[in-house]
Amino acid sequence: MSNPNKKRLRRTMMFLNCQKPGLIKDPYIYKPDSIMLDLEDAVAEKEKDAARYSLFHALREIDYRGVERVVRINGLDSPYWREDIRCAVAGGCDSIRIPKTESAQDVHVVEEAVIAAEKEFGREEGSVLIMAALESARGIMKALDICEASDRLFGIALSGGDYTKDLQTHITGTGIELMGARQNMVIAARAAGVQCFDTVYTDLDDMDGFRKDVEAIHLMGFDGKSIINPRQIEIVHDIYTPKQKDIIFAEKVVKEIDDKKAKGIGVFTVDGKMIDIAFYDGAKRTIELAKASGVYEGDL
Amino acid sequence: MLNKVGREIPEEILKQTGKEVFQGNYYKDNTEFKKQGPITKVVMNHDTSKMVSSIHEALVKCGAHDGMTLGFHHHFRDGDLVVNMVMQEVHNMGIKDVTICASSLGKAHDALVPMIEDGTITNIQSSGVRGKIGEAISQGKLKGLAIMRSHGGRIRAIQTGETVIDISFIGAPTCDDYGNCKGVGGKSDCGVLSYSFVDGNHANKVVAVTDCLVPFPNYPADINMTKVDYVCVVDQIGVPEKIATGAAKPTTDVRKLMMADYCTQVVVNTPYFKDGFAYQTGVGGASIASAASLGKIMKERGIKMGFAVGGMSKGMCDLLDEGLVGKLLDTQDFDTSAVESVKRPNHHRISAGAYANPFNKGAFVNKLDYVVLAALEVDVDFNCNVVVGSDGVITGAQGGHPDAAQGAKCTIVISPLVQGRIPAICSKVTTVTTPGESVDIVVTDYGVAVNPARQDLLDALKEAKCVPLRTIEELRDIAYSITGEPEPVQFGDRVVGIIEGRDGTVMDVVRQVKPFTFAED
Numbered sequence: 001m002s003n004p005n006k007k008r009l010r011r012t013m014m015f016l017n018c019q020k021p022g023l024i025k026d027p028y029i030y031k032p033d034s035i036m037l038d039l040e041d042a043v044a045e046k047e048k049d050a051a052r053y054s055l056f057h058a059l060r061e062i063d064y065r066g067v068e069r070v071v072r073i074n075g076l077d078s079p080y081w082r083e084d085i086r087c088a089v090a091g092g093c094d095s096i097r098i099p100k101t102e103s104a105q106d107v108h109v110v111e112e113a114v115i116a117a118e119k120e121f122g123r124e125e126g127s128v129l130i131m132a133a134l135e136s137a138r139g140i141m142k143a144l145d146i147c148e149a150s151d152r153l154f155g156i157a158l159s160g161g162d163y164t165k166d167l168q169t170h171i172t173g174t175g176i177e178l179m180g181a182r183q184n185m186v187i188a189a190r191a192a193g194v195q196c197f198d199t200v201y202t203d204l205d206d207m208d209g210f211r212k213d214v215e216a217i218h219l220m221g222f223d224g225k226s227i228i229n230p231r232q233i234e235i236v237h238d239i240y241t242p243k244q245k246d247i248i249f250a251e252k253v254v255k256e257i258d259d260k261k262a263k264g265i266g267v268f269t270v271d272g273k274m275i276d277i278a279f280y281d282g283a284k285r286t287i288e289l290a291k292a293s294g295v296y297e298g299d300l
Numbered sequence: 301m302l303n304k305v306g307r308e309i310p311e312e313i314l315k316q317t318g319k320e321v322f323q324g325n326y327y328k329d330n331t332e333f334k335k336q337g338p339i340t341k342v343v344m345n346h347d348t349s350k351m352v353s354s355i356h357e358a359l360v361k362c363g364a365h366d367g368m369t370l371g372f373h374h375h376f377r378d379g380d381l382v383v384n385m386v387m388q389e390v391h392n393m394g395i396k397d398v399t400i401c402a403s404s405l406g407k408a409h410d411a412l413v414p415m416i417e418d419g420t421i422t423n424i425q426s427s428g429v430r431g432k433i434g435e436a437i438s439q440g441k442l443k444g445l446a447i448m449r450s451h452g453g454r455i456r457a458i459q460t461g462e463t464v465i466d467i468s469f470i471g472a473p474t475c476d477d478y479g480n481c482k483g484v485g486g487k488s489d490c491g492v493l494s495y496s497f498v499d500g501n502h503a504n505k506v507v508a509v510t511d512c513l514v515p516f517p518n519y520p521a522d523i524n525m526t527k528v529d530y531v532c533v534v535d536q537i538g539v540p541e542k543i544a545t546g547a548a549k550p551t552t553d554v555r556k557l558m559m560a561d562y563c564t565q566v567v568v569n570t571p572y573f574k575d576g577f578a579y580q581t582g583v584g585g586a587s588i589a590s591a592a593s594l595g596k597i598m599k600e601r602g603i604k605m606g607f608a609v610g611g612m613s614k615g616m617c618d619l620l621d622e623g624l625v626g627k628l629l630d631t632q633d634f635d636t637s638a639v640e641s642v643k644r645p646n647h648h649r650i651s652a653g654a655y656a657n658p659f660n661k662g663a664f665v666n667k668l669d670y671v672v673l674a675a676l677e678v679d680v681d682f683n684c685n686v687v688v689g690s691d692g693v694i695t696g697a698q699g700g701h702p703d704a705a706q707g708a709k710c711t712i713v714i715s716p717l718v719q720g721r722i723p724a725i726c727s728k729v730t731t732v733t734t735p736g737e738s739v740d741i742v743v744t745d746y747g748v749a750v751n752p753a754r755q756d757l758l759d760a761l762k763e764a765k766c767v768p769l770r771t772i773e774e775l776r777d778i779a780y781s782i783t784g785e786p787e788p789v790q791f792g793d794r795v796v797g798i799i800e801g802r803d804g805t806v807m808d809v810v811r812q813v814k815p816f817t818f819a820e821d
Binding site for chain 2: 025029030063231
């Protein structure tokens with residue numbers, strides 16, 4: 001099974017409370033790559049069924065115009081998650097996000113429920129992807145197992161609030177407390193060939209701090225960031241969108257390597273920089289990202 | 301009879317009001333009329349005192365009677381205490397059948413509803429009515445007709461003699477014992493008194509009501525002593541925190557910022573954006589944000605605004621402080637920053653007539669390049685509705701909307717595509733208040749539509765590739781795809797109000813609402 005959406009562009013994943021119709025009616029106008037329709041923490045205990053009802057109809061009725069629709073189900077230790085999955089799959093969601101994932105087994109259990117729901121509601125097998133949120137020290141230590149647990153799993157995401165509590169510290173804004181988890185997760189995700197997403201930044205009044213945070217995780221190798229407000233989208237997309245000079249350089253690298261390879265030349269220079277085959281994948285990735293971000297006008 | 305915006309105006313309404321139907325924006329251009337003058341009781345004796353001890357005494361001395369017309373201004377907005385104070389006394393005196401001709405009425409005047417019900421007030425002329433009075437009118441409780449007219453239209457109606465004000469009560473933040481009134485100072489500081497200039501000039505009796513009597517002469521005066529019959533000091537004429545609010549925090553709502561950005565892009569990419577351009581904007585979140593981002597681009601390009609006109613708020617006053625605007629021509633102050641700014645050079649107080657009266661020898665709105673406005677609904681013919689809610693109930697005011705929209709070379713209306721669950725862009729507005737021929741560009745969160753009559757603006761925006769362009773029909777279709785096409789509001793037969801065009805013709809009528817009944821299958 002290979003779902004073409006597994007590798008899609010996911011720079012921003014915007015949290016939206018399913019309990020609030022005003023939020024979920026047209027978030028696509030802000031152009032996030034993905035939205036995360038939340039049935040878990042944002043929804044009050046007594047409103048779980050109402051939120052599910054609202055989610056189902058939103059998924060059925062609203063044309064989200066190509067924005068990926070991820071549904072965050074309730075924890076596997078709750079009585080809600082199975083019905084959450086049925087509802088989300090029946091509605092037509094693209095992906096299910098598992099909260100508090102701590103083992104490959106958690107992914108397997110959810111995958112079985114997703115398969116059952118796909119059958120029950122006549123959806124194509126494999127059409128619904130899965131992602132896992134790691135929110136504890138145990139989850140972080142099991143990151144590679146989780147990444148490799150299912151072919152449906154497109155990525156893992158850090159949930160910083162719960163994780164720092166588990167670590168007996170707190171979010172400082174410096175990123176120090178998240179350093180180990182971030183490194184471990186991104187290495188595990190790359191080893192398994194899946195995507196990796198960073199935690200939310202909750203101080204909406206500190207946009208400079210947010211920008212620095214995004215610049216850091218971008219350099220660390222993360223594919224994108226969870227966000228809580230549309231104000232954050234532009235900054236993330238700006239940082240993740242390749243700059244014109246990088247695109248032009250990547251284009252030259254790809255073309256030169258293709259050309260030199262045919263001529264049997266292994267090492268050469270582009271714009272004064274030494275280039276060999278090791279640069280090929282990176283340059284290709286820049287072009288792909290530029291294409292996905294809608295800023296590539298070349299012919300590669 | 302069908303008018304120019306396709307609205308059926310009942311013959312009996314035309315007969316009752318002596319009005320014509322709306323026949324286009326320039327139907328009355330170049331016509332002539334003689335202005336109505338007020339009755340003036342001369343004061344020659346230096347012993348004459350204009351001071352009265354109460355509103356009651358003022359009413360008695362002014363000859364208050366059944367069927368009279370009273371004038372009021374709305375500079376105190378939701379903090380106004382004058383209208384209720386006067387009307388309570390009128391009610392106590394048992395006077396009936398009063399017409400209120402106010403520049404606007406709002407929630408502060410909910411207390412008038414029982415007086416509408418008992419026949420004290422039988423006619424209302426206002427820019428619009430918010431709150432309980434709007435509901436009462438829509439429910440058919442007003443015995444006569446409500447006439448909703450623009451700020452400019454009120455001046456026209458009074459100057460032509462269509463409306464004769466018997467007594468005008470002018471709430472004055474400061475006043476001396478001979479009637480020199482100012483909008484500035486005192487405890488109910490509202491900055492300007494622009495809407496009452498016409499009352500001073502044309503009402504047969506003028507009473508200044510103040511809570512801050514100052515030594516003579518209170519000069520320079522907005523309303524001169526030569527026009528004032530009586531001065532009445534009361535404890536309080538307004539509630540300061542409801543008159544002018546603190547400056548609104550700049551919006552962080554991305555949807556509004558997005559619309560503000562589209563609006564700014566429209567302005568800077570159309571041909572009138574050049575040094576000396578003239579601009580008016582409202583006080584909505586998107587309008588304020590757009591003024592701020594416009595300021596940034598003006599600085600970058602070295603372009604200055606010649607003048608800005610209309611209601612003022614902090615954003616526009618900031619532009620003046622930064623030297624980006626030549627002159628502010630102020631008719632109303634929405635926040636404390638604007639009230640303060642009035643005292644500065646190049647921030648001028650102007651009359652509502654100079655601002656927007658269609659029947660003078662040229663008003664400031666005629667010189668506008670851009671105006672940025674809001675609307676409750678806009679239809680595919682670009683007609684706007686700013687008075688009647690989509691539920692059919694009167695809920696808003698025209699203000700200077702039709703005046704500035706007609707006057708400006710480029711009129712931009714901002715509205716989110718869907719407001720709550722109501723499509724703001726629709727096939728047919730509930731009520732036409734500003735005709736589509738006045739509206740050039742509609743900015744929504746889903747894109748920008750240009751009136752096909754303005755191919756020049758469409759070409760400029762296409763070339764600039766600065767905003768997502770859609771046709772107005774496309775915007776309507778997207779709105780309906782989200783909300784469904786709403787069933788029309790069900791009205792009764794009785795006409796409870798008319799929407800007057802700027803020139804006094806009938807733009808539309810407002811009918812009594814009736815409870816919605818579902819069609820039987």
